[in-house]
Amino acid sequence: MARTARLFVVSGPAGVGKGTLVARLRQLRPDLGLTVSATTRSPRPGEKDGVAYHFMTDEEFTAHVQAGDFLEWAQVHDHRYGTLRSEVDRCLQQGHSVVLEIDVQGARNVRRIYPDAVLVFIEPPSWELLVERLRGRGTESEESLRIRLADAKHELELAPSYDVRIVNDNLEQATNELAQAFDKYESYGGTTHNGNH
Secondary structure, eight states: OOOOOOOOEOOTTTTHHHHHHHHHHHHHHHTBBBOOOEESOOOOOOBBBTTEEEEOOOOHHHHHHHHTOOOEEEEEEEEEEEEEHHHHHHHHHHHOOOOEOOOOHHHHHHHHSSTTOOOOOEEOOHHHHHHHHHHHHHOOOOOHHHHHHHHHHHHHHHHGGGGGEESSHHHHHHHHHHHHHHHHHHHHHHOTTSOOO
């Protein structure tokens, strides 16, 4: 059956295992388009412009923000990172579905620009387990943990507005559910919450 290239956005609170799930999905689906992010940080040894990242000066990045070229961007410590719309369009035009792992705010922005984007929310099996996972990382100060948990609570409240919700209780099962969701929307053009096909 012919597949339709779609844009998928995966969100969920910190510590829920989004990155692991997306990495596993990529192993199952090597055909997925890879977007190259833009960043203001300097290239590390061996990193090629346009392959690892699109490296930009602060001025260039700001010009792209003002021109509305980014689907989403964020300040991470001392640098900015973003996803260019042109990168997503390039993959879709080549017939490759695209998966973006971005926060809830970024996901809503993507939905405004691409109304038929499929939003996937990864949920923890329980609130207690999420708290335990974040604490277990041992990388957060109490203050930083408090902020992350407040963010997580807010993000979980928005889960019902997503097209697909997957509980990451068992990695194998969650990966399969994610792959099936991609399959469904690519094969049958499943309708998103936005009502678009």
